[in-house]
Amino acid sequence: YAVFTPYHRAWQRTPRRTVLGAPRALDTPDGIGGESLQPTGPLSPALPPGGETAARRRWRRWDVDAYADVHDDLAADGTSRLSPYLHFGCLSATELTAGALQRGGPGAEAFVRQLAWRDFHHQVLAARPDAAHRDYRARDDHWHRDEREAEAWRQGRTGYPIVDAGMRQLAEEGWMHNRARLLTAGFLTKSLYLDWRIGAAHFLSLLVDGDVADNQLNWQWVAGTGTDTRPNRVLNPLRQADRYDPDGAYVRRWVPELAHLPGPAVHRPWLHDADYPAPLITPDALTERFRRGRGLD
Numbered sequence: 054y055a056v057f058t059p060y061h062r063a064w065q066r067t068p069r070r071t072v073l074g075a076p077r078a079l080d081t082p083d084g085i086g087g088e089s090l091q092p093t094g095p096l097s098p099a100l101p102p103g104g105e106t107a108a109r110r111r112w113r114r115w116d117v118d119a120y121a122d123v124h125d126d127l128a129a130d131g132t133s134r135l136s137p138y139l140h141f142g143c144l145s146a147t148e149l150t151a152g153a154l155q156r157g158g159p160g161a162e163a164f165v166r167q168l169a170w171r172d173f174h175h176q177v178l179a180a181r182p183d184a185a186h187r188d189y190r191a192r193d194d195h196w197h198r199d200e201r202e203a204e205a206w207r208q209g210r211t212g213y214p215i216v217d218a219g220m221r222q223l224a225e226e227g228w229m230h231n232r233a234r235l236l237t238a239g240f241l242t243k244s245l246y247l248d249w250r251i252g253a254a255h256f257l258s259l260l261v262d263g264d265v266a267d268n269q270l271n272w273q274w275v276a277g278t279g280t281d282t283r284p285n286r287v288l289n290p291l292r293q294a295d296r297y298d299p300d301g302a303y304v305r306r307w308v309p310e311l312a313h314l315p316g317p318a319v320h321r322p323w324l325h326d327a328d329y330p331a332p333l334i335t336p337d338a339l340t341e342r343f344r345r346g347r348g349l350d
């Protein structure tokens with residue numbers, strides 16, 4: 054399958070094995086395990102606690118019923134935050150799927166659908182291992198090169214507070230809300246038109262759930278080189294901010310130098326009295342770029 058929707062239909066019809074207990078021992082492939090799993094770069098200061106016990110506590114306490122309504126609300130922070138535990142195998146997706154389906158309801162259904170995305174990306178990468186570093190669908194992009202812009206994006210100093218908030222959450226927690234991942238990745242690839250590999254490498258160096266399949270294929274989905282059936286989709290950072298952080302609370306949490314700006318004013322510091330970096334690309338230039346379509350002139 055190269056498209057998620059038919060994959061998901063088949064995934065839902067597929068019989069599941071029963072949930073098994075933890076294995077007594079694991080055989081890992083040569084060269085994997087122990088020190089090779091230790092991070093090499095600097096660690097984010099606010100990483101979640103590791104291990105199965107912490108994972109199960111989180112799963113017990115998290116409100117899956119609210120998920121369908123709150124999963125895109127940046128300030129509500131209402132997603133499961135189970136991704137690091139899934140990535141390291143502290144919890145199995147089979148067990149979570151079984152638990153959620155037993156509970157039922159729109160929240161559980163929406164949550165299980167996200168677990169199907171995880172399987173989808175893993176299976177796409179298994180079929181196309183080159184997608185870890187090459188375009189899944191080449192679109193003849195001639196990415197712009199600008200190390201100053203790339204570095205401002207990494208540092209959370211693009212001048213767009215909603216983008217900067219996401220990048221700072223990543224640096225602090227080693228994790229970022231999915232909506233923020235979408236809009237920060239969209240900003241790098243579609244607003245700045247910088248190569249998705251630059252962003253994917255930065256994410257992988259910091260994400261505690263950093264996973265080659267989920268990271269690279271989500272990046273490619275956003276960049277328009279992946280499995281998305283609408284590769285020209287653009288995410289306007291200001292519209293995303295108004296929609297998913299309508300009161301500006303997420304930005305004020307992560308960008309303290311703008312905390313004095315009330316409500317949604319925080320999304321447009323250039324209109325207010327604020328000491329903040331000027332936008333790397335002005336909102337007018339951004340609108341014009343989106344109107345013209347892909348690429349830079």
Ligand SMILES: Cc1cc2nc3c(=O)[nH]c(=O)nc-3n(C[C@H](O)[C@H](O)[C@H](O)COP(=O)(O)OP(=O)(O)OC[C@H]3O[C@@H](n4cnc5c(N)ncnc54)[C@H](O)[C@@H]3O)c2cc1C
Pocket residue numbers: 124132133134135136137139140164167168170171172174229230231232234235238256260262263264265267268269271272275
């Ligand atoms: C640019 C970009 C990079 C990403 N990189 C990663 C990554 O390296 N590792 C990673 O696990 N997820 C990645 N994601 C997917 C998603 O953002 C995270 O899985 C999610 O934010 C983790 O938070 P959560 O556990 O609260 O998710 P929930 O919303 O509670 O979802 C439950 C689980 O479903 C899975 N899931 C949810 N959304 C996706 C998705 N779009 N693709 C694949 N699996 C998904 C995850 O395992 C997640 O833990 C990326 C998304 C984007 C847009």
